Amino acid sequence: MRVCTATACFAAQAGRHLPAVESALGVTADDDRDPDPGVSLRTVRCLGYCYGGPAALDGVTPCAGPDVADQLAGRARPQAPPIPVADATGDPVVLAGVLGDEDPWRIWAETVSRRTPEAVRSEVAASGLRGRGGAGFPVAAKWAAAGGSPDTVVIANGDEGDPGSYADRLLMEEDPARVLAGLALACFACGARRGLVLVRSEYPRALARMREAVERARADGHLGHRPHGGDAGLEIGVVAGAGSYVAGEETALIAELEGGRGCARARPPYPTDRGLWDAPTVVNNVETLAAVPWILSRGAAAYARRGTPGETGTKLVCLSERFARPGCHEVELGTPIRRIVTELGGGLRDGAELEVLQVGGPLGGFLGEADLDVPLTERDLAAHGAALGHAGLVAVDGRIEPLDVLRHVWEFAAAESCGACSPCRVGSRRGLERARSGVPPDAAHARMLRVMGEASLCAFGRRLPYAVRSLVRAYGERLRGWGG
Numbered sequence: 001m002r003v004c005t006a007t008a009c010f011a012a013q014a015g016r017h018l019p020a021v022e023s024a025l026g027v028t029a030d031d032d033r034d035p036d037p038g039v040s041l042r043t044v045r046c047l048g049y050c051y052g053g054p055a056a057l058d059g060v061t062p063c064a065g066p067d068v069a070d071q072l073a074g075r076a077r078p079q080a081p082p083i084p085v086a087d088a089t090g091d092p093v094v095l096a097g098v099l100g101d102e103d104p105w106r107i108w109a110e111t112v113s114r115r116t117p118e119a120v121r122s123e124v125a126a127s128g129l130r131g132r133g134g135a136g137f138p139v140a141a142k143w144a145a146a147g148g149s150p151d152t153v154v155i156a157n158g159d160e161g162d163p164g165s166y167a168d169r170l171l172m173e174e175d176p177a178r179v180l181a182g183l184a185l186a187c188f189a190c191g192a193r194r195g196l197v198l199v200r201s202e203y204p205r206a207l208a209r210m211r212e213a214v215e216r217a218r219a220d221g222h223l224g225h226r227p228h229g230g231d232a233g234l235e236i237g238v239v240a241g242a243g244s245y246v247a248g249e250e251t252a253l254i255a256e257l258e259g260g261r262g263c264a265r266a267r268p269p270y271p272t273d274r275g276l277w278d279a280p281t282v283v284n285n286v287e288t289l290a291a292v293p294w295i296l297s298r299g300a301a302a303y304a305r306r307g308t309p310g311e312t313g314t315k316l317v318c319l320s321e322r323f324a325r326p327g328c329h330e331v332e333l334g335t336p337i338r339r340i341v342t343e344l345g346g347g348l349r350d351g352a353e354l355e356v357l358q359v360g361g362p363l364g365g366f367l368g369e370a371d372l373d374v375p376l377t378e379r380d381l382a383a384h385g386a387a388l389g390h391a392g393l394v395a396v397d398g399r400i401e402p403l404d405v406l407r408h409v410w411e412f413a414a415a416e417s418c419g420a421c422s423p424c425r426v427g428s429r430r431g432l433e434r435a436r437s438g439v440p441p442d443a444a445h446a447r448m449l450r451v452m453g454e455a456s457l458c459a460f461g462r463r464l465p466y467a468v469r470s471l472v473r474a475y476g477e478r479l480r481g482w483g484g
Helices: 007-013 015-025 070-074 104-114 117-129 139-145 165-176 176-190 204-219 249-256 286-298 300-304 335-345 378-382 402-416 421-437 441-454 459-479
Strands: 002-004 042-044 055-058 062-066 086-088 155-157 194-199 235-240 281-285 314-319 327-332 354-359 367-368 392-397
Touching: 002 015, 007 015, 007 042, 007 392, 015 070, 055 070, 062 070, 086 165, 104 176, 104 286, 117 139, 117 176, 117 300, 139 176, 139 281, 139 392, 155 249, 155 286, 165 176, 165 204, 165 286, 165 314, 165 421, 176 194, 176 204, 176 235, 176 281, 176 286, 176 378, 194 204, 194 314, 204 235, 204 367, 249 281, 314 335, 327 335, 335 354, 335 392, 354 459, 367 459, 402 421, 421 441, 421 459, 441 459
Parallel strands: 002 042, 086 327, 155 194, 155 281, 194 235, 314 392
Antiparallel strands: 002 055, 055 062, 314 327, 354 367, 354 392
């Protein structure tokens, strides 16, 4: 059994669900010395039920809701509420299939028979599409960097790791054909003949749906030898991930696929030069790929008119259980976060007041109520010490003490650091020890944050000091000094 301890589930009941589950099952989470060999209880950080948590998995059976302990103990029926979905743009891009009936494979058939890879790259470049997995790199530029080698591998990254986001789970479960068609188009643009979909192990239904969709696409003639009269064949496989937050980073993801530990690697070489089994490798997030069929169908100009001049298009935003109307909303980039919180989300449930808002996962950062007028763009959030990430919004109300939220951030960091570099490995543990002790920080604490931000191998360790400082700013005097 796996029980979620990520931010949305933590905020739902102030973390009380974990001891309730342990009591109901008579076992201790993450304790390999437990005397009962028939029950294994593990904590994980996000199962994609942030809108209805707290959540757990009993084998592959999801359980979610305030009575999750009773569900796991067999005293209540397992509940797995569907993801509430809404469009705030008037013409959805990524949700075109979830909320409509647009067939993405039609675009694939037309593209492979009538266009060239260069034309596809040019169209996507003109649209301004950037990666939606957190890094925000221009998609067409990454495709071009692979050099057009037929040995190129394109990976759809469905290892949605930011706690608070469930957009990729939604797309893989409810519109897997769009994800596959987007991946096929990316392969075509890169000259690749092989694609892979990596699905995180915490998403068993998404894994099954993606595998079914691949078999259907092959039966319908969309994959295989020269589909739709194209010049080259295309095969796509689906692989289950190993359940690590850091394994969502592209070099760690590649290491995992090769059978190694999911740890980040130093760059250069970049994956587009030497990636999976030393082949040129392009890694695109699931939501990124799901936008490609719409762009090639409607045109780059139609997509570029949305959002802001520097950050075009739309974004899926996921609202957590604390909102009056939780769910996944498609919005244009640049939409004020206050509008998302108050209008789309309806504010907090039961009339509670927002204390802080986590944006883009624990390492994305936090905003206070006074900062909610910031537009939903990477640039504007960065000016407030936060990051867009997967754009999951997790509300924390006044029932939780500020220091408990800070401890939660450090617990996440200590548990999910891959340990490949000393600044992150040691810093995350020392930060957790300091937060648990409650002893006010000193000069050594400030130095530790600075070293983590400057010397960590990947964005996990480098982002953590920013997240801590943004939380301190959001809470103000109640956490004064903890930001170093």
